[in-house]
Amino acid sequence: MKYQPRPGIVKTQICGRTVLIPARQAFDACKTVQILPMLWAGTWNAICKGCSREEILTAHRILAKNKTEEERAAQLDKFLQSMCDKGFLIAEPEETAE
Amino acid sequence: MTNFIITLAGHSLPISARYADTARCFPAPDPDAPLAAIPPIALSDADWEESLRLGMPDNAHTEYSTLTANCSDALLAFDCVILHAAALRWQDRAWLIVAPSGVGKSTQTKTLQELLPGQVTVICGDRPVLVRRGSEIWVHPSPWNGKEDWHGAEAAPLGGLILLKRGAENRLYALNEQEAILPLYAAFIQTYATTETVAQVAAFEDALLRAVPTWLLVSNTVPDSTRCLVDGIFSSSELQGS
Numbered sequence: 001m002k003y004q005p006r007p008g009i010v011k012t013q014i015c016g017r018t019v020l021i022p023a024r025q026a027f028d029a030c031k032t033v034q035i036l037p038m039l040w041a042g043t044w045n046a047i048c049k050g051c052s053r054e055e056i057l058t059a060h061r062i063l064a065k066n067k068t069e070e071e072r073a074a075q076l077d078k079f080l081q082s083m084c085d086k087g088f089l090i091a092e093p094e095e096t097a098e
Numbered sequence: 099m100t101n102f103i104i105t106l107a108g109h110s111l112p113i114s115a116r117y118a119d120t121a122r123c124f125p126a127p128d129p130d131a132p133l134a135a136i137p138p139i140a141l142s143d144a145d146w147e148e149s150l151r152l153g154m155p156d157n158a159h160t161e162y163s164t165l166t167a168n169c170s171d172a173l174l175a176f177d178c179v180i181l182h183a184a185a186l187r188w189q190d191r192a193w194l195i196v197a198p199s200g201v202g203k204s205t206q207t208k209t210l211q212e213l214l215p216g217q218v219t220v221i222c223g224d225r226p227v228l229v230r231r232g233s234e235i236w237v238h239p240s241p242w243n244g245k246e247d248w249h250g251a252e253a254a255p256l257g258g259l260i261l262l263k264r265g266a267e268n269r270l271y272a273l274n275e276q277e278a279i280l281p282l283y284a285a286f287i288q289t290y291a292t293t294e295t296v297a298q299v300a301a302f303e304d305a306l307l308r309a310v311p312t313w314l315l316v317s318n319t320v321p322d323s324t325r326c327l328v329d330g331i332f333s334s335s336e337l338q339g340s
Binding site for chain 2: 012014015
């Protein structure tokens with residue numbers, strides 16, 4: 001899967017914390033404001049670049065050093081699913097090279 | 099459409115209203131306030147339909163009330179924003195009680211005035227204008243004073259924020275900046291129409307939380323919870339004379 005922030009989601013800093021806020025454009029899917037834990041704030045930058053899950057996992061590997069590979073992958077998948085469920089992220093199947 | 103001018107925190111703003119009577123909901127503009135060089139502020143069809151969908155009547159009072167968010171968006175260009183809060187004045191400082199409608203802002207305000215007779219006045223009962231001046235935030239009156247129409251006190255520099263919620267106890271907690279981010283953001287009046295204005299509101303909140311202390315007042319019963327405010331904030335010797 002490839003992930004990207006939903007159009008209309010604003011990523012900003014308030015008092016040192018990374019906060020995601022939906023503008024009206026995103027309201028159909030997302031109406032909550034979310035503070036990102038510091039670990040995921042770095043991962044979010046990789047998501048914003050339109051990276052694939054594997055590329056995001058590579059970025060996450062650097063940030064979550066004290067986890068095993070399996071733990072990191074599970075942690076990332078849970079985060080991505082949660083952010084899709086809340087409407088902050090859109091998941092799209094990756095195009096496969098034939 | 100009816101065109102008129104309103105003055106908010108020293109800025110005169112052009113308004114274009116659907117109802118002629120909407121102008122009567124606002125006080126006369128300050129002739130000395132400079133007219134902002136912006137297009138007239140008006141409700142979009144989507145804004146208006148949303149208000150009617152929420153069950154508000156199709157009249158001038160609904161337009162006056164709904165225009166708050168559009169005015170708040172326009173004020174962002176002047177480092178100002180409108181907040182849903184009761185704004186009190188005590189010891190030459192402004193104090194904001196922030197909570198959603200129906201939680202008890204007006205009850206706390208009235209009880210504070212009873213517990214501290216002659217010391218607490220109301221700047222704005224429902225939606226004051228906040229102005230950023232350097233590292234200070236000033237609190238100004240607005241035409242949106244809530245159902246009690248409490249207003250009258252002059253603008254003052256902000257002394258602190260009190261986030262109010264109902265709970266099973268009466269207690270005042272000091273909050274750190276991060277703990278206040280989510281409940282406070284919800285209190286900013288805005289249309290959320292563009293990502294730019296949403297980001298500007300976030301920047302204002304950042305400045306606000308860095309400027310003054312924030313407390314959480316959990317209220318079960320009044321006046322017991324209000325006494326927590328008096329004991330914890332409004333009798334503090336270090337604040338007196340500040």
